[in-house]
Amino acid sequence: MIELELSRIIIDEEKKEQVVVLKEKNGSRLMPIVIGMSEASAIKMKLNGFKPPRPLTHDLISAILNNLGANLEKVVIDNLIEGTFHAKLYLSNNGDLAKIVDARPSDSIALAVRTQSPIFVEDKVLEKLAQSS
Numbered sequence: 001m002i003e004l005e006l007s008r009i010i011i012d013e014e015k016k017e018q019v020v021v022l023k024e025k026n027g028s029r030l031m032p033i034v035i036g037m038s039e040a041s042a043i044k045m046k047l048n049g050f051k052p053p054r055p056l057t058h059d060l061i062s063a064i065l066n067n068l069g070a071n072l073e074k075v076v077i078d079n080l081i082e083g084t085f086h087a088k089l090y091l092s093n094n095g096d097l098a099k100i101v102d103a104r105p106s107d108s109i110a111l112a113v114r115t116q117s118p119i120f121v122e123d124k125v126l127e128k129l130a131q132s133s
Contacts, residue, residue, distance in 0.1 A: 001076065001120040004031060006047075006109065009040055020109060022119065031077075031121060031129060033085055039106035046113045058110040065115070069093055072117040075108040080128045 007023035007030065018040035022031040042058050055063060065072060070093050079086040087105040091098050103111075112119050 001122055002027070002029075002126065004077075004119045004121055006043070006113065006119075009044055011040065020106065022109075022121070029126060031126065033077075033105050035106035035109075039104075039110050042110045043106075043113055046110070058107065058114055061111055062114040065091070070098060072111060072115045073097070074117055075103075075105075075112045075119045077105050077108075077119070077121040077125055079122070080125045085125070 003025040004022040005025050007021040010019040010021065010032075011017075012019070018035050018037055019032045020035050020040065020043065022033070023029070024031075042056055045052070045056070046058075052059070062072075070091050073090045073092045075087055075089060077085055077087045085105045087103050087108040089101040089103050089108055089111070091101060109119060111117070
């Protein structure tokens with residue numbers, strides 16, 4: 001697995017697309033993922049320090065995990081199928097791996113930003129991405 005970090009969010013008004021660009025933490029490879037407007041906004045708001053008057057969905061999920069004593073240990077983008085990325089949330093409770101939950105990468109990244117959790121990608125996903133480029 002390769003650790004990634006959020007590089008930037010690109011909002012293309014003409015194409016009506018939002019792209020989150022992840023960068024290899026100890027390398028130079030980039031991984032662009034097209035995401036929805038609400039997820040792009042959720043990520044940007046958190047990065048910009050905006051505090052909504054009421055919790056947004058990803059804030060709510062983070063609060064639920066916290067109140068249950070669970071932690072988001074990591075996000076793993078684990079597959080690329082027909083142009084669609086797939087991710088997993090690795091949740092722990094008191095340091096023990098409790099559950100692995102299927103999730104969209106956009107929601108996973110928005111949650112990871114809120115919990116300061118690392119984001120990883122499986123090697124095979126970067127290989128598939130390189131082949132499809």
